[in-house]
Amino acid sequence: MKKRIVFLLTLSTCISVNAQDSYTPIASGANFPVKEVHLEFLREAQDVHSQREHLWNLWASINEEAPSGGPLWETWLSADHVFRPSESEVLAPPKVKNFERPLQFVDLPSSAVPEAPGQSQFATVLFNQEAHDFVRSQKLYLAATLDEINRSLTQQAVSLDNRDIPDFPRESVVLKTVWLHVAANGRTPIPVWDFNPSRPDQSGNDIGTWPRSVVVDTTGETIQRGILDQGRKVVPLTSFYSVELTNHNLIRNSSPGDHMILIAMHVTTKEIRDWVWGTFWWHDKADFGPYALNKTQNLRGVWRNYLMDVAFDSDIPREYEGSANAVINPYLEARFPMGMTSNCMTCHRKSAWPLASFLPIERGKISTSDQRFENRVRLDFLWSLGMRAK
Numbered sequence: 193m194k195k196r197i198v199f200l201l202t203l204s205t206c207i208s209v210n211a212q213d214s215y216t217p218i219a220s221g222a223n224f225p226v227k228e229v230h231l232e233f234l235r236e237a238q239d240v241h242s243q244r245e246h247l248w249n250l251w252a253s254i255n256e257e258a259p260s261g262g263p264l265w266e267t268w269l270s271a272d273h274v275f276r277p278s279e280s281e282v283l284a285p286p287k288v289k290n291f292e293r294p295l296q297f298v299d300l301p302s303s304a305v306p307e308a309p310g311q312s313q314f315a316t317v318l319f320n321q322e323a324h325d326f327v328r329s330q331k332l333y334l335a336a337t338l339d340e341i342n343r344s345l346t347q348q349a350v351s352l353d354n355r356d357i358p359d360f361p362r363e364s365v366v367l368k369t370v371w372l373h374v375a376a377n378g379r380t381p382i383p384v385w386d387f388n389p390s391r392p393d394q395s396g397n398d399i400g401t402w403p404r405s406v407v408v409d410t411t412g413e414t415i416q417r418g419i420l421d422q423g424r425k426v427v428p429l430t431s432f433y434s435v436e437l438t439n440h441n442l443i444r445n446s447s448p449g450d451h452m453i454l455i456a457m458h459v460t461t462k463e464i465r466d467w468v469w470g471t472f473w474w475h476d477k478a479d480f481g482p483y484a485l486n487k488t489q490n491l492r493g494v495w496r497n498y499l500m501d502v503a504f505d506s507d508i509p510r511e512y513e514g515s516a517n518a519v520i521n522p523y524l525e526a527r528f529p530m531g532m533t534s535n536c537m538t539c540h541r542k543s544a545w546p547l548a549s550f551l552p553i554e555r556g557k558i559s560t561s562d563q564r565f566e567n568r569v570r571l572d573f574l575w576s577l578g579m580r581a582k
C-alpha cells in the first residue's frame with residue numbers, strides 16, 4: 193500500500209496523471225442502482241430493516257478493493273476536479289487527497305479550530321463518474337450557469353414547485369469523507385461517540401465536548417487486550433481505514449509519515465428523487481446497538497468497524513415522541529445547535545442558488561413552495577454546487 197502511494201507520487205512529478213486512469217466504478221455485479229419503485233416502497237412502508245441492508249450493501253460495494261489498491265471510492269473524482277474552472281487544468285493523482293476543513297464548519301473562525309492531532313475533522317468530497325459528468329456537461333460548476341438557469345425560471349414565471357436544476361442521473365453517488373489526524377510513532381486520543389452528549393442540544397456537541405476518547409497507537413508496540421492509556425482504551429491503527437500523509441498533502445502541524453484515519457463518511461445516491469442518505473462512523477464496539485443492526489456478511493476487515501444510519505425521508509420513521517425523523521453523523525452534525533435532531537434530506541433540500549445558509553437546523557419536509565425559494569433555483573439537494581461553483 194505504502195509502496196503504491198510512493199509510486200503514484202513519483203509518477204505525478206514527471207507526467208500529469210489523469211484521474212480517469214485508475215477510476216473504478218461500483219462493480220456491475222453489485223446491486224446498484226436498485227429499482228426506484230422498490231426503494232420508494234421501502235420508504236413508504238418504513239421498512240428500516242431493508243433500508244439499512246441497502247446501505248450496508250452499498251458500503252460493501254464502494255469499499256471493494258480497486259485494482260490500484262485501497263477502496264474503490266478513493267479513485268473517484270475530487271470536488272477540486274469536479275469544480276475545476278476550465279477543462280485544461282492538470283489533475284492531481286486521485287490518491288493525493290486534498291484534505292480540507294469541512295465546508296459545514298465555515299462559521300468557525302480558523303483560529304478556533306483545535307490544532308492537536310485527533311481533535312479536528314478534515315474532509316474530502318468525491319463524485320462518481322456519472323455525477324461528475326453531469327456537473328461538467330450541464331456546466332453546473334459555473335456560477336454563471338446557475339445565475340442563468342435562475343434568471344430564465346423567473347422570466348418564464350415558473351412556479352416555486354418547479355424551480356429546480358435538471359435531476360442528476362440515477363447512477364450518481366456523492367461522498368463526504370471525514371478524517372482525523374494521528375501522529376506517527378505515538379498515541380493520539382480521538383473522541384468516540386457513545387450517544388451521551390455532555391451539553392444541551394441547543395449548545396451543540398462538538399467532538400471536543402464528548403466524554404470518552406480512545407487512544408490510537410502507532411508506536412508499533414504490540415497492543416495487549418485491555419491495555420489502557422490514562423484510563424483510555426488503546427486501539428491499533430489497523431482498526432481504521434487510514435492513509436499516510438506525504439509532502440504533497442500535509443495539513444497544519446503534520447509531518448510526512450503521520451496518518452489520516454477515516455472516522456466517518458456521508459454517502460448519497462440519486463436512486464430515488466430525493467436521494468438516499470446514508471452515514472457511517474467508526475466505533476470501538478461497532479457490533480453493538482441499533483446502528484450496528486442488519487450488518488451484512490459481505491463486509492470485511494476494517495469496514496465492519498463502522499456504525500450506520502440511514503434517511504429515506506425527512507419525516508418518517510418518526511422519533512419515539514412523534515417528531516420528524518432525525519438522522520445524523522456525530523462527527524459532522526452533532527456540533528450544530530440542535531444538530532442531534534437534524535436530518536440529511538431536510539437540510540440538503542434547502543440547497544439553492546443564490547446560496548443561503550444551511551443553518552438553523554429545521555425538522556420535517558420543507559415544502560418546495562416555501563417562500564424561501566422565490567427567485568432562487570434548487571440545486572438537486574447538493575450543497576457543493578452552490579458552495580463551490582466558480
Ligand code: HEC
Binds near residue numbers: 553573576
Ligand atoms: C444542517 C445542514 C446539513 C445536514 C443536516 C447534513 N448536511 Fe450534508 N452537507 C451540508 C453542507 C453545507 C455540505 C457542504 C458541501 C461541500 O462540502 O461541498 C454538505 C455536504 C454533504 C455531502 C457532499 C456533497 C454535497 O454536495 O452536498 C454529502 C454526500 C452529504 N453532505 C451527505 C449528508 C448526509 C448523509 C447527512 C445526514 C447524515 C447530511 N449530509 C446532513 C449540510 C448538511
